[in-house]
Amino acid sequence: MALTLVQHFRHFRPGPSSSSSSSSSSSTSFSFPFPFTALFPLNKPNSAKPPRLFIFRPLSSKRSAYATAATDDKSLSFTADYLVQSCGLTPAAAAAASQRVQFSTPEKPDSVLALLRSHGFSNAQISKLVNRRPSLLLATPESSLLPKLEFFYSIGVSRSELAKILSRDPTPLCRSLQNQILPSYEFLLGFLESDKKIISAMRRTSWVFLLDYTKNLAPNMEHLSKLGVPKSCLSLLFAHFPEALLKSHEEFVENAREVVEMGFDLKKTVFVLAVHVISGKGNRAIMERCKEVYARWGWSEDDIKVAFRKHPNCMILSEKKIDRTMEYLVNEMKLPARRISQCPAILFFSLEKRIIPRCEVIKVLLKKGLLKRDFSLSTFLLPPEERFLDRFVEGYQEEAPELMSVLRRKRDSTEAQ
Known part of the structure; x- marks a missing residue:
């Protein structure tokens, strides 16, 4: 459970929550801890908007146009220089970033950098963060950035780990704490039941805090639950391979059907591992390459199927890893290649x-x-x-x-x- 800070944040959370009662259920079927529409409305009513007014102000002279252009060029130049000198960006990266954000004085970006450094961000991490989201240099440190950092600390993310995660993808710092991050946390806690598992999922992808869960994630988990997959297996899949659950619902249903037809036991973790392995074109391409490598070492199609059934992740190993291990066991230890297919876990x-x-x-x-x-x-x-x-x-x-x-x-x- 989150610490006092999170409980403080919850005071401002929109809508009621009843995660405690549903998350403690021990039944196989999974029920969601609160109505999604309370946090993520699917159909927002169209609010009346005043007509947009376009006011055209003719320039009093060519001189004023030149002055405006000169001011813009000066701001652009100052921003690019600042990004190189204070943030460590290359001149090319700074030129590109300065097209997305401009400032003519260093006070606000200096305060942002000071906050990041005080929270353990290294110069290299700051450079990566600014390169990815230069607009963060104009954020208000105390009221916008600090509460988000403190929230993640409060659920157990260490300073060094958070700096690593956010430098890789600073998008969470650009989203609303109250309207996006906290509701996402409530959903995750109701499902994963511990901050430790939430952090594990966050290590894989920070987008677990940024999604509309009603679109794909919730329907995909409900689908597996209806098939009879235990909640413990769902938690494992989400904590370690959340990207598999983020696929479109149609694609995910097809992936699950394919794994069921392969004969995997729905009650065992190996089922959700197989769902992860076959999810996405990238994984499927790796699978085909792995099959070719195993075939070169003498595995038959049946051997490959046996190995996949025992340990699905053996089909997304690197070619180098497979070759080095097989080289030693087959050529040095004189073991038949087929024996390794009976115990594919050793390849890891x-x-x-x-x-x-x-x-x-x-x-x-x-x-x-x-x-x-x-x-x-x-x-x-x-x-x-x-x-x-x-x-x-x-x-x-x-x-x-x-x-x-x-x-x-x-x-x-x-x-x-």
């Missing part, structure tokens, strides 16, 4: 810190005849470090006392490379 492990050091231990055990050749990869690569040491190092202390030094030496050598 560090080659230097985990796979090679542990495999060196296995080599010693094989050479001494203490381990059979048909050992399972999952038995020594998947367990946590303590369990691995207990079974494969300390368990053979009498027969192979050198195992611990082999493990440490190999780790030191691979990490130093």
Whole structure:
């Protein structure tokens, strides 16, 4: 739950909220904690607007036109110089940014930069932020920017992390705290149930605080809920892969249908992971490249399907990562490529810190005849470090006392490379 500051902000929140009662439900079906229309009206009534008046003032002389142009040029030049000297932009970036914002005195932008620096933004981060949203230099620090920073601190975002997030995408600083950020937070809290998960989603994309949830996100989550996907799985998908849920509703329904037809269990996290993997043209293109790489290493179509069913994310790994791991396991360890498809999780492990050091231990055990050749990869690569040491190092202390030094030496050598 947010801290006192957030509770203070809630006093100004439009509309009632009843997130506490609905978010505590333990049933599989997901119900939303408050009516969306209270926060995000779908159909806003047209308000009567006064007719726009266009007043044409003829220039008294060519001289006044020249004076106006000279003033504009001066402001433009001052802005560009300021962006280079005070914000660290390149001359080209400053010239482009000065077309979007102009000022002729340094007082207001200086106050914005002072606020950002006092809250831990580095010069490089300020440069990125200003380059992306130069209009923020004309914001009022105390009344506009500071309350938003304090809100994010109040839900647990550290200063260093917030600076990193906002320099990557400063859009939240341009939106209304009361009308956009706080209602978004209420929605997220009602669904994810903890600030920690909200922060996790924010790390993936700050747009979780900027969306109209009635458009795609809420309908997409409701669709999965109706299919029988548990709320815990929905929370995992939203906390770690929110971009999958932000697809258009039509595309998302089709993606979910495709995963259901593949035979994935709706009650397990692997289902929502598969939904994430096949979401979007980018992921699908990566999938096709991964299939080609696995095929080069001898995987059949059935092997690829088995691996995808066990760990969907193995289909969006980088080609380099796949090749390096397969190269070592197949060529160095002499393992059949198909055996790796039975345990695709090992493809995510560090080659230097985990796979090679542990495999060196296995080599010693094989050479001494203490381990059979048909050992399972999952038995020594998947367990946590303590369990691995207990079974494969300390368990053979009498027969192979050198195992611990082999493990440490190999780790030191691979990490130093």
